[in-house]
Each structure stands twice: as structure tokens, then as C-alpha cells.
Amino acid sequence: MLMAAVLTLLAGIGVFLVACSTMSSNLEAAGSNRLKALFSKTGTSRLLGVGIGAAGTAAIQSSGATTVMVIGFVNVGILTLQQAATIIFGANIGTTITGQIVALGMFGTGAISTTVLFSSLAGIGAFCTVFSKTQKMKTIGGILAGFGMLFIGLNIMSSSMESFAGEEAVVNFLAGINNAVLLVILGAVITAIVQSSSVMTSVAITMVVAGLITINQGIFLTMGSNVGSCVVAMIAGFTGSVNAKRTAAIHLLFNTAGVVVFLALALIMHLVTGGAVTIGTPFRALFPSAPQLQLAMFHTVFNICTVILILPLTDRLVAFVERIMPEKTKQDADAPRLYFLDENMLRTPVVAVGQLKQEVLHMADIAMENFYRSLKMISTLNFEERDAFEKNEKELNFLNSELVRLIVALSGQRVSEKDTAYLNTTLRSVADLERIGDYAENIMEYADNLQNGGDRLSDEAVEEVETLRDLISELFAHVKRAYTDISRKALETADEVEDKIDIFTEKMAENHVRRMTEGSCTPNAGAQYLELSSDAERVADHLINVAKTIKRL
Numbered sequence: 001m002l003m004a005a006v007l008t009l010l011a012g013i014g015v016f017l018v019a020c021s022t023m024s025s026n027l028e029a030a031g032s033n034r035l036k037a038l039f040s041k042t043g044t045s046r047l048l049g050v051g052i053g054a055a056g057t058a059a060i061q062s063s064g065a066t067t068v069m070v071i072g073f074v075n076v077g078i079l080t081l082q083q084a085a086t087i088i089f090g091a092n093i094g095t096t097i098t099g100q101i102v103a104l105g106m107f108g109t110g111a112i113s114t115t116v117l118f119s120s121l122a123g124i125g126a127f128c129t130v131f132s133k134t135q136k137m138k139t140i141g142g143i144l145a146g147f148g149m150l151f152i153g154l155n156i157m158s159s160s161m162e163s164f165a166g167e168e169a170v171v172n173f174l175a176g177i178n179n180a181v182l183l184v185i186l187g188a189v190i191t192a193i194v195q196s197s198s199v200m201t202s203v204a205i206t207m208v209v210a211g212l213i214t215i216n217q218g219i220f221l222t223m224g225s226n227v228g229s230c231v232v233a234m235i236a237g238f239t240g241s242v243n244a245k246r247t248a249a250i251h252l253l254f255n256t257a258g259v260v261v262f263l264a265l266a267l268i269m270h271l272v273t274g275g276a277v278t279i280g281t282p283f284r285a286l287f288p289s290a291p292q293l294q295l296a297m298f299h300t301v302f303n304i305c306t307v308i309l310i311l312p313l314t315d316r317l318v319a320f321v322e323r324i325m326p327e328k329t330k331q332d333a334d335a336p337r338l339y340f341l342d343e344n345m346l347r348t349p350v351v352a353v354g355q356l357k358q359e360v361l362h363m364a365d366i367a368m369e370n371f372y373r374s375l376k377m378i379s380t381l382n383f384e385e386r387d388a389f390e391k392n393e394k395e396l397n398f399l400n401s402e403l404v405r406l407i408v409a410l411s412g413q414r415v416s417e418k419d420t421a422y423l424n425t426t427l428r429s430v431a432d433l434e435r436i437g438d439y440a441e442n443i444m445e446y447a448d449n450l451q452n453g454g455d456r457l458s459d460e461a462v463e464e465v466e467t468l469r470d471l472i473s474e475l476f477a478h479v480k481r482a483y484t485d486i487s488r489k490a491l492e493t494a495d496e497v498e499d500k501i502d503i504f505t506e507k508m509a510e511n512h513v514r515r516m517t518e519g520s521c522t523p524n525a526g527a528q529y530l531e532l533s534s535d536a537e538r539v540a541d542h543l544i545n546v547a548k549t550i551k552r553l
Helices: 002-040 046-060 063-075 081-094 097-105 114-131 135-165 168-175 180-194 197-210 215-228 230-237 242-273 281-286 291-324 343-347 349-380 386-411 417-452 459-485 488-518 523-552
Strands: none
Touching: 002 135, 002 197, 046 063, 046 081, 046 291, 063 081, 063 230, 063 242, 063 343, 081 242, 081 291, 097 135, 097 197, 097 291, 114 135, 135 197, 180 197, 180 215, 180 242, 197 215, 197 291, 215 230, 215 242, 215 291, 230 242, 242 291, 281 291, 343 349, 343 386, 349 386, 349 417, 349 459, 349 523, 386 417, 417 523, 459 488, 459 523, 488 523
């Protein structure tokens, strides 16, 4: 009997976890772009940050996903620590909606219970997922299926709790665990193992309803789940930048502070009233016949009170974390890195694909910056920007390898058909941009050859190089607009400019022959000039290749 109850509980937890994962992943797919847009509006308003964190987490049903997303945005510099802190505060409020849903699902009995009604959504969602032809309907089906499975798992867990309630040894054992600190630790450990505070809270609610534990025991277990929920963020944060580590530390300190304050409050209430009034007394009085609501409402009130307590101290909390986790050395800070995409964002593929596009555009800017530098060097033989050039080249090589790795990782995840098409084209775009960097290197070597040979380009050739630069700069502007806005009109204009570049490079070759005949250009200078024009024409080809990828989207 006891073994059957244990196995039933494990089955219920398993179904509940799968339901949470299914619902969360589909909600992320449906709402992550909106959530990212919300994050960008945080600004300096702390209350707005809390509201965004709460609303976003309630929408995607995962405080872990929200926190990891926030850590990713901090890691690449999109959010400040202060902004991240307020969003995390709000995420703790938003995550309590799961407990409220679970409590709602435990009302009613028999065939008309809310659990039965909500569980039926699993079948409806499954039909939508299997038989729908559009990605949007499949996503909606996934949300419904996950939501319904959540109540199926809850029903299974409730059944196991009824079995446990019939075992006197189990009841006596649980009744003996009254130490508040021990219960908090137990809640934290279980949550860290299953990596879901929602599971711990839901198990606690079913135990309270079944009479296995008191409301006070459930409260302390739930408080512990808040600390245990930081594990996912700690793992994500401590594999990132120093600011990502700081964000994870803020999350842990915030959650721990709330637990400490409420434990102290519980102790004071016990000492003053001799145990007559406990931390669960107000909730028993407000919801006398609904133990599930007693615990669910405590969870919400607990997190709201913690936010009210810590929010005014946000700057001090951030300053404290910055003090215990100092900035890296300048050498480390100048090392090549990603600017918009973070490894942790792979957990939310919809957001990661959007950030990947920003990284590709940034890589394009770096490649073209080096190309312009190389043209300046060969025209003036002034090499004062060589160090900046070499730094950019190292960054291009880093971006090439990192973006390819992340594109491959994203391709293996569940993304929309549109995002899949984009990922398939991006590998080629990254390669095109890396080649532009290589051609810039070639042109700088031509400049070295001119200087070593005591030669330089004629004034007429320098003017032609400037004209070529202006044409390619115009092409790049249209390519960026086409790529960013998926603009067919910008692509058409880019094609027209690229044709002009082809014609102009042919004219450059003709002019070169004339200057050689007139003797106004040395053979060495002429050779470097021809190579330059040929490489510049190839740079234009690679740019247009990047723009043409929009035809597949």
C-alpha cells in the first residue's frame, strides 16, 4: 500500500513536471518576443520593472525561464543590474499564479470538479497539436495540453496523498517534523532537485488538503521552495559574465532575505503568543474551509511582502553584490565576446533567434569597419589604426566560430518554420561576413607591400578608391535595411548599386592600364591596385549574398 502510494506520487510529479515544461515552452514560443519588448521598456521605473516581471512570468508560467532570460540580457548588456533586479522581484510574484491555479483546480467533487474540467483540456490540446496544420494552432494546442496535464498530475498526486493519509506511520512521521528551519531546508532541497518551485508548492497544497501536514508546515515548505528555485538561475548566471553572476546572486539574496524575515516573524509570533497565533492563523481565518487557498494565498502574500520590503533597497543590494563580485580586469573586459546573444538564451529559442539577428548585424558592422580601415591604409599608407584592425579581426574570428556553434544548437531546438528558414540561411551569412574580414586583411597586406616597396597609389587611383568606398558604403546601407526589415525594395536597390560597383571596378581596371601606359603608375602599385579592386568587388558580392537570404524567409 505504501509503495503504491510512493509510486503514484512519483507518477503525479512526473506528469506535473512534463505539463509545466510543455505549457511553459509553448507559452514562451507564443509570447517571448512580446516579453523581450516588455523588458526593453523597463527604463528606470522600479515599479514598472516589477510589473513587467510579474506579468511576463504569469504569461509564460515559468519564473525560471524569466530569470534565465533576464540573466542573458544582463550578460550581453541589454539590461542593467537595477533593471534586472526589479524584473526578478516581479517574477517571484508572477510565479505564484501556478499555486492559485492549482488551488482553483481542487474545488468541487465528483464529475463536476474543476480538476476534471481542466484535465479535459489535455485531450483538446492534443487533438489541436496532432491535427492542426499551422504552427500557431499547434502552439495553442501545446498550451492547452500542458494546462490539462497539469491537473491530471495534480489529481494523481492528490490520490497518492489520500493513500498516505491512511498510513498511520506516515502521518505520525510528518506530524513530528515541526522545526521551521528544517522544513524550509527540506523545501529548498526538494525544489533544487526537481528544479521547479511550482511542483513543491503543489505537493505542499495537496498534502495540506489531505491532512498530512498542517498549514504551518506547508508554509515553511513553500518558503523553502523560493530558495530552491534559485538553483536554475545560479547555474545560468555562473556560466556567464560577472554581471550575469551578480544577477544570479541578487536573485538568491532576495529570495533568502524574504525567508529570513518571515522566519523571524514566525518566531516572534510564537514567543509573544505562546504558539496560540502562528503565521498561518490569518489565512485559516480568511479561508476556513479551503486549505488549498490558505497556502496558495500565503505564497502570493509572502512574495508581494518580500518585494515591498526589498524594492526600496534595490540600489544598496546591487551595490553590495558589485562589491563582493568586483569587475574583471581590463584585459578580460576587452576580450572578444557576444554582444546580443547569450548561451542561456538558448532556453528561450524565440528570443535567441531575434538576438542572433542582432549579432549578425553587429558582425557585419565590424567586418565593414575593417574593410573601410584597409582602404584608408592603402590610400594613405598610415598604419596608426593597425591595432584596432587586428582587434576587430580577432573578434570576427571569434564571432564566426561562436555564432556557427549557437546556430547549430538553435537548429536542434523547437522553433517556428520561419525561424528554421532563417537559421538555415544564417550559416551562409556568417561565412560571407567572415570572408569580408579576410578581404580586408588582404588589402592591408597590399598596403604593406606598397610601403615596403617604397611605392604608393597615384592621386587618381586614390580618388577611385574613395569613389569605390562610397559605392560599397551605399550598398552596405541598403543591405542592412533589407536584412533588418526583410525589405524586398531595399534588396532591389542593393542589386542596382551592386551592378554599379561591377561596372566601376571594370572601369578601374581600364584606367589602371592607361596609367601604366602613361608611366604614372609603377608595376608594384598597379599590381596592388588591381588586387584591391578585385577584392572590393568580391566584398560587394558577399554583401549582396547576405541581403538575398531574405528571399527564403
